[in-house]
Amino acid sequence: MNNVKEIIAIYVDSIEKYHFFRRFHKPAIVCGHELVFFTNRLSVKCSGYRDSTEVHLLKSTRIACHPVSPINSREALDGSLSENEVKRLYEAVTETFEKVFTNKKITTIFIFGGRNTAELSMRRNAEKHAIKTLYFELANLPGKIFVDPQGTNADSSIHSNRSQLEYFQVDSKTWEAWIGDYLRSKSVQLAPPQSIKKRPIHLSYLLDYMGFHVLNIPYENNRSLIRTLRQKLWQRRFQYDSDTYNILKGGFIFFPMQVSNDAQLLFHSEIDNITAIRHCISEANRTGLDLVVKIHPAEEDPREYARVIELRKTHPFFIVDAPSIAIVQHCAKVITINSTVGLEAKLIGKPVDFLGRSVYREMNNKLLKNYIHSFLIDIDYFNYSPISIDSYRSLLMRAECPSSPYDPNQK
Numbered sequence: 001m002n003n004v005k006e007i008i009a010i011y012v013d014s015i016e017k018y019h020f021f022r023r024f025h026k027p028a029i030v031c032g033h034e035l036v037f038f039t040n041r042l043s044v045k046c047s048g049y050r051d052s053t054e055v056h057l058l059k060s061t062r063i064a065c066h067p068v069s070p071i072n073s074r075e076a077l078d079g080s081l082s083e084n085e086v087k088r089l090y091e092a093v094t095e096t097f098e099k100v101f102t103n104k105k106i107t108t109i110f111i112f113g114g115r116n117t118a119e120l121s122m123r124r125n126a127e128k129h130a131i132k133t134l135y136f137e138l139a140n141l142p143g144k145i146f147v148d149p150q151g152t153n154a155d156s157s158i159h160s161n162r163s164q165l166e167y168f169q170v171d172s173k174t175w176e177a178w179i180g181d182y183l184r185s186k187s188v189q190l191a192p193p194q195s196i197k198k199r200p201i202h203l204s205y206l207l208d209y210m211g212f213h214v215l216n217i218p219y220e221n222n223r224s225l226i227r228t229l230r231q232k233l234w235q236r237r238f239q240y241d242s243d244t245y246n247i248l249k250g251g252f253i254f255f256p257m258q259v260s261n262d263a264q265l266l267f268h269s270e271i272d273n274i275t276a277i278r279h280c281i282s283e284a285n286r287t288g289l290d291l292v293v294k295i296h297p298a299e300e301d302p303r304e305y306a307r308v309i310e311l312r313k314t315h316p317f318f319i320v321d322a323p324s325i326a327i328v329q330h331c332a333k334v335i336t337i338n339s340t341v342g343l344e345a346k347l348i349g350k351p352v353d354f355l356g357r358s359v360y361r362e363m364n365n366k367l368l369k370n371y372i373h374s375f376l377i378d379i380d381y382f383n384y385s386p387i388s389i390d391s392y393r394s395l396l397m398r399a400e401c402p403s404s405p406y407d408p409n410q411k
Contacts, residue, residue: 005032006107011122012037013220015204017112018044020381022051027392036104038096040218042211043204056100058092060216073117078261080221086117089218093121101129108132108399114151115263117220132399140340142185144376147395154268154357158375165367168374175369179347186325242321245292247330252290254331255280256324256341259296260304264338269356271337274307276355280335281315289332291317294324
């Protein structure tokens with residue numbers, strides 16, 4: 001321990017995120033760093049034993065008086081936890097972190113997302129102790145991940161200061177090769193990788209459930225095990241009747257739905273999917289164009305499907321299940337809330353209306369290229385290989401100067 005220069009604290013709320021951050025282990029050792037995990041998942045704790053990784057499991061706690069006001073977390077807004085359950089989880093993270101912090105000099109915190117209850121507690125710990133913080137999010141672009149020192153989506157540094165992207169440069173050959181490969185791969189992809197990884201029912205669900213209800217570990221969703229398994233089985237078996245619509249004829253408005261409890265909808269938009277569809281219906285009526293809607297492949301709430309199907313009974317629009325990029329290539333216009341499909345539309349020159357506070361809204365072609373090739377970090381979330389030392393050092397350097405333009409190609 002005497003030769004450890006930095007200790008990096010990481011909170012994970014799933015075995016999938018643990019496996020992702022565990023890939024940082026080798027480059028961390030090379031750089032003289034140590035990874036310390038915090039979790040409320042018994043499955044992660046057991047994996048830590050197997051991997052010889054330090055994992056701190058949250059313990060049940062009485063609600064203390066740290067929060068002075070209601071906690072504005074995703075779980076509080078979507079109703080997956082009651083107010084007392086939110087506070088219980090928040091305080092459990094705070095108490096566990098403080099106990100570790102008294103014995104270890106934590107210098108950096110990695111947070112995936114930033115709007116869940118546990119993540120907000122980690123953010124508070126970072127602010128209280130002046131600890132450098134990096135926020136991670138899926139970039140939804142192949143081989144890349146979003147990393148920012150202020151937050152994700154509309155909370156990020158590039159949302160408040162897009163001008164920093166002006167400092168980066170991308171040569172035309174690199175861009176043309178990338179966009180060509182990207183469009184070809186997207187044309188045959190029926191579902192985004194995150195929706196595929198969510199579908200299986202792992203034994204970790206049962207192990208975590210035992211931790212929540214036998215060991216009284218604070219959870220982030222108060223659904224029963226039966227309801228959780230039933231919903232997972234429903235998602236795997238559910239098939240809705242998509243409409244027969246010839247997208248090749250073009251001349252239509254395309255609205256790609258987002259996952260109904262996505263933080264983008266809860267925190268960075270005043271409207272939900274259904275309200276957005278109603279807006280699109282009005283726009284289609286005004287312009288005389290058809291409206292084409294695609295349900296997000298990762299949607300897990302049966303009620304969201306039911307609302308869309310019910311709305312279609314009284315309003316004319318088409319539900320299709322083709323690859324999003326193929327729909328975008330033939331549509332006249334894309335209307336989205338904050339979806340990455342809006343980014344794809346911009347990449348191929350389609351007009352886009354963003355109804356939410358999207359980080360892509362004000363980006364021109366130059367800024368989009370710089371964002372993809374210089375701001376995003378070359379790490380594939382869905383891969384299993386160790387993170388390269390260069391990528392690891394690049395993202396850590398971003399935490400050093402959170403208010404300055406950062407070039408990830410700098411070594």
